[in-house]
Amino acid sequence: MTLPRAGSRSVSEPSTESLAEALNALCAEVGIPFDEMLHTVEEALAVAYVRAFNPPGIVTVKLDTVTGALDVTSRVLQPDGSQIGRTLPSEDFKRLAAQTAKHAVLRHIHDLERDKALREVSEHRGELATGIVDRIEAGTVYVDLGRAEGVMPPEEQIPGEQLQPGRPVLVVILDPQRNLRQAQVRVSRAARAFVHRLLEAEVPEIKAGTVEIKALAREPGLRTKCRYRALV
Incomplete structure (x- = not known):
């Protein structure tokens, strides 16, 4: 199993006037609800304005989806517990707003694609996957699996095996793990599941279901013991 690679997208830098139109087109392209993307953009704009x-108080930014106008307001808590709202100037914020919106959109799409990749990886837990060794850092091997990155810590490696960056490697997928930058999944060449899947792939009788693996014991790099029985 090889995971497909994510396509790259670019978003041109819009003005606030064309931002709503650009958001509509982009949401239709990537299948994201417009209200969800608009909420993400408005939250990012509020953070950027602050x-x-x-300014004092809690800042809220609303984007007019027809005209592209920005409505910036703040709510300031008073000593008596009441709140006073006021409108804040937005003219000097327009250029920064367009840049902020662009980055918010790209980040949101990236997060959605990362989460989608994690879901796809979860569906292949326990299966074999072929990847390319990307790098080795502090004993941990990182494997390029396409849309996800495989992480193989020392305890999941075969002792004494020398893996080389740029070379293909066969691993078994264990479990996904969250990472803000990209989708990651723990993989192994030392787990019993790795040998189990290899036997299923290489032994015709096991693949056909006429022989069943009953027990499997493994000392990675040394020996593997397998107990099986014929079903027919």
């Missing part, structure tokens, strides 16, 4: 101008 960083740029540091």
Whole structure:
């Protein structure tokens, strides 16, 4: 099993006037609900406004999806517990708003693709996958599996085996793990499941279901013991 690679997308830098139109087109292309993307953009705009101008209170930014106008407001808590709302200037924020919206959209798409890749990997847990050794850091081998990155810590490696970056490697998928940058999954060449799947792939009787593996014991790099029985 080889996971498909994610396609790359680019989003041109829109003005606030064309932002709503660009969001509509992009949401239709990638299949994201418009309201979900708009909420993501407005939250990012509010954070960017606070960083740029540091106004008092809780800042909210609303994007007019027809005109592209920005409505920036803040709510300031008073000593008596009441809140006072006021409108904040947005003219000097428009250029930064367009850039912020662009990055928010790209980040949201990236997060969705990462989560989708994690779901796909979860569906293949316990299966063999062929990848390319990407790098080795502090004894951990990182494997390029396409849309996900395989992480093989030392305890999941065969003792004494020398894996080389750029070379193909066969692993068994164990479990996905979250990473903000990309989808990652723990993989192994030392687990019993690795040998179990190899036997299923290489022994015709096991693959055909006429022989069943009853027990499997393994000392990675040394020996493997297998107990099986014929079903017919």
